[in-house]
Amino acid sequence: MIKKWFKSELVRKFMFTLMMMCVMELGKQIAIPALDSDTTRRVMSSTPFLRNLAITTGGQFNYPSIFSIGLAPYMTGMILFQVIMLLDIDGLNKLSKYQIGIVQRLISFFIAMLQSFQLIYLIKDHIKMSGIMFLGVDYNLIVPFFVLVAGAMLVSWMTDMMVKNGIGGAGTLIIPGIMSNMPYSLLRGQGLGTTSLEINLTNILICVFSILIVAVASVFMNKAELRIPLQRPMIQNDFSESYLPIKVLAAGSMPFMFSTALFLIPGYFGGFDAGSGIGRFLQQYWSFDSPVGIIIYCGIVVLLGYAFSFMNFRPENNAKQLKKGGDYIFGLTPGEETKKFLNKNLIYLSTIANMFFVIVIATPLVMGLYVEGISNLMFVFSNILILVTVMDTVIEQTKVLYLRTQYNLLEQ
Incomplete structure (x- = not known):
């Protein structure tokens, strides 16, 4: 009976969902490299725009972590593609599910780069410079940027896996962040x-x-x-x-x-x-x-x-x-x-x-x-x-x- 229970589709999807939520929360605790964490924490907490965006997209803007960008690129990419599909262009209507997925990931990648650049620009004065330059940009500015982009694309992949193998789809991943922030929102507001x-x-x-x-x-x-x-x-x-x-x-x-x-x-x-x-x-x-x-x-x-x-x-x-x-x-x-x-x-x-x-x-x-x-x-x-x-x-x-x-x- 117990063996049959563990093999059931419901239990497998539930366990997969729980695992993805744990990975998401763990990634929010891993800080990106080369930062003065205390100073950047103060800078980011004083930016209501980024904090509000993070709350509703599963991100982390208390301090820069590998999952700070959250689901924002995935959700925005999906929305933009739906807007494009409303144009009813024959070429787009003939795309396969695989091709649609590729287009959405490319849009998400572009948005992830923009949001990562925005975050790095915000905290650039609090990143410890290495003195090693690449195309006129310090190495310690480049690495955090690509770490944020990679984290955002990993979250996009996790979201796809949630839709396929989990329960509740993409929205489930933002539940912990929303619930943990509600007391703060009630007592302090969002600016x-x-x-x-x-x-x-x-x-x-x-x-x-x-x-x-x-x-x-x-x-x-x-x-x-x-x-x-x-x-x-x-x-x-x-x-x-x-x-x-x-x-x-x-x-x-x-x-x-x-x-x-x-x-x-x-x-x-x-x-x-x-x-x-x-x-x-x-x-x-x-x-x-x-x-x-x-x-x-x-x-x-x-x-x-x-x-x-x-x-x-x-x-x-x-x-x-x-x-x-x-x-x-x-x-x-x-x-x-x-x-x-x-x-x-x-x-x-x-x-x-x-x-x-x-x-x-x-x-x-x-x-x-x-x-x-x-x-x-x-x-x-x-x-x-x-x-x-x-x-x-x-x-x-x-x-x-x-x-x-x-x-x-x-x-x-």
């Missing part, structure tokens, strides 16, 4: 106007109840979907009627994985020229303690919500697949009319999702204008939404794998 939260009974009760409400609402919204009935004339049995589901949260948690980082980019670059007019404007308005900044941030979330909804559901592709398979929506002709119908419903559901997103993030930010530290709940709510979507995938895959172990055609 750009957020302040420390005072620990008292009132604030504790507010945090507990609001977190429970958001968690329950997130689970409900993540499960909600619109089921569009399909007619299947080529199948003459009980399964001739089916449906096409469109999730309310078609964008998933992707808007929250990138919204904060995008919001922080202008302030990050504006800090290089704080005395200019643009720099002063960014410091005054582009923050979480400014009504203008809150409106801008909510706008970024809404735009990302619509964008990722269309990227994930892809109404045009679904319409083509229905037409190709001979299925159709009652009362609609296959093709262009079906695509317009799917677009209309996706926009409707995405609007509902975006209203939910705005309520979740704007409420603590607006309250934070009057109650110091409450705005930190926005970061916690964002992390809860990410965890809900990732854990839902983990649970659903676990259920499927478990049911496989309970089904045997040869048993009487």
Whole structure:
């Protein structure tokens, strides 16, 4: 019985997932060479842009480690390729899965180089120079750069292996980082106007109840979907009627994985020229303690919500697949009319999702204008939404794998 249990697909995938998560966390603790670790730790902790990006992409920006870049190149490469695929270019549509994987890895490699260069540039003054030059660049600048790039590509490979052999896919690897950072986010915030939260009974009760409400609402919204009935004339049995589901949260948690980082980019670059007019404007308005900044941030979330909804559901592709398979929506002709119908419903559901997103993030930010530290709940709510979507995938895959172990055609 025990031997059979260890051979089951569920246990093997679970053990593989656990191993990958341990390797990921171990890699975050291995510092890159030639650094003054104490000084670089202070420099990186004072950069909200990098810290927020790391939290949602499984990176490590408390200090430079071989996995500091995290899943950012992999996720960005995947998103950029999906955007390119939306152009519906015949040459791209004919690519095999292997060729698609190569293109995505090349995009990820280019992004990994850019992010590694950015990190090395940030901490270059705290790297011990060796005096050995190569093409005018010190050896101790070159080695950390390539170590970071190699670490990012290793994480991309680990992510591919997780999708193939693990449970929950790429999102599982970011769970430990998000959970470990939530207390810090709640108590200290993530910068750009957020302040420390005072620990008292009132604030504790507010945090507990609001977190429970958001968690329950997130689970409900993540499960909600619109089921569009399909007619299947080529199948003459009980399964001739089916449906096409469109999730309310078609964008998933992707808007929250990138919204904060995008919001922080202008302030990050504006800090290089704080005395200019643009720099002063960014410091005054582009923050979480400014009504203008809150409106801008909510706008970024809404735009990302619509964008990722269309990227994930892809109404045009679904319409083509229905037409190709001979299925159709009652009362609609296959093709262009079906695509317009799917677009209309996706926009409707995405609007509902975006209203939910705005309520979740704007409420603590607006309250934070009057109650110091409450705005930190926005970061916690964002992390809860990410965890809900990732854990839902983990649970659903676990259920499927478990049911496989309970089904045997040869048993009487």
